[in-house]
Amino acid sequence: MPPDPTDHPPRPQTLLLMLLGDFVLDRDVCVFSGSVIDALARLGVSEHATRSTLSRMAGRDLLRRQRHGRKVYYGLTPRSTAILRDGRTRIWETGAVNDRWDGSWTLLCFSLPEAWQRQRHDLRSQLTWSGFGPLQGGLWIAPGEVNAGDIVTGLGLEAHARVFRARADDLTDLAAMIADAYDLNEVAARYRSFLDRWEAAPPAADPLAARLRLIAEWLGAIRRDPRLPVEHLPSGWPAAGAQKLFRDLELAYAAPARTAATTLLDLRACPGGSVVDGSSR
Structure with a gap:
């Protein structure tokens, strides 16, 4: 399961997963470690922190290393691929608003x-x-x-x-049952926090960094949302407004972020490849 980035700035691992989800997932490519260092530096992550994150993730079967000459590239494993696909489904398909509940x-x-x-x-x-x-x-x-x-x-x-x-039988008060089983205040607070941060965000000077942080924080907002039926939630539930803001900003950042990534990222085809130890920039 991906880490929870909601209450604090997204951790390096979360940001790295967002980078891989955008530019490596389902492409049979690996990314050069130096590219990862440069990309996360745009988000304020130090080279040491990035290298440590790459090493830990490789040790936990979330990344595989592949050497080409003096360079080391990192690709996804089946485990990290499953995590990223699940996150993609949550973000792009499931959504934050359950208005089609079958009862x-x-x-x-x-x-x-x-x-x-x-x-x-x-x-x-x-x-x-x-x-x-x-x-x-x-x-x-x-x-x-x-x-x-x-x-x-x-x-x-x-x-x-x-x-x-x-x-549920007609005698069941579904709104009361939901309030008993779920911490609605916490779920709503995540969406309101997202709205507060991004509604007032200035124009992005670095669209790639902004997009990665945006997606990481949105995943943090929705990852613990049980997608309760909207008709049984309190009035003014903030998920719909937060989702619209996310989609508007993501669309605005998408093209310039891809342009920046094309220049920044050193990608190499590696559908298989051997796993190696060690690292090199």
Whole structure:
């Protein structure tokens, strides 16, 4: 799961993932480490921090190294490709406003041994990422049809969890239920914070840096939004306005950012390639 950049300036890893998502994902190319250093320097990230980030990500199977002569290039791994595709879906396809809810809910109930603190933390983290909120005890809910089975199976908890699909009865106050299961103030605050930062942003002197930061902060705003049905959210919910602002700014930055990247980034075809150790600018 991508890191959460909402409450603080985006971390170098987040910015690097945005760069790779824009210019490397699904292109069978790798990017020269020196290009990455130059790109992140435009966002105020030091060379040392960028090199450390590249090394850590390679160690965590998020990047693969490929040497060409004296240069080292970095490409995506299956793990980072999956992360970036998920983020792309969240940003460009799913969106922040759920105005087509079919009235269904996914319910997941689980019971884990008291000593399984790590497993409980991992399960709750992945449920939150997937739009679930705790209704009571070990019962979590999410709007619509969510493939919770993959979460449970991936954590090896099949024997400790059950998944159901359901619809609420007329006696259920859905707005109250949602308010109980989700921290709506926190979700709304993320969108308002995004609006506050970007509505007042001056014209971008560096469209590439602005675009990477914009996408990173938008992903931070939406990554923990469970996309609750808009008809059951408080009036004045800020997601729609924030999404419009994001899309307007992203469109304005897109072409000049690509022009800057064409000059800045040293990309090389590397659909396979060997993994190497070490680094060189």
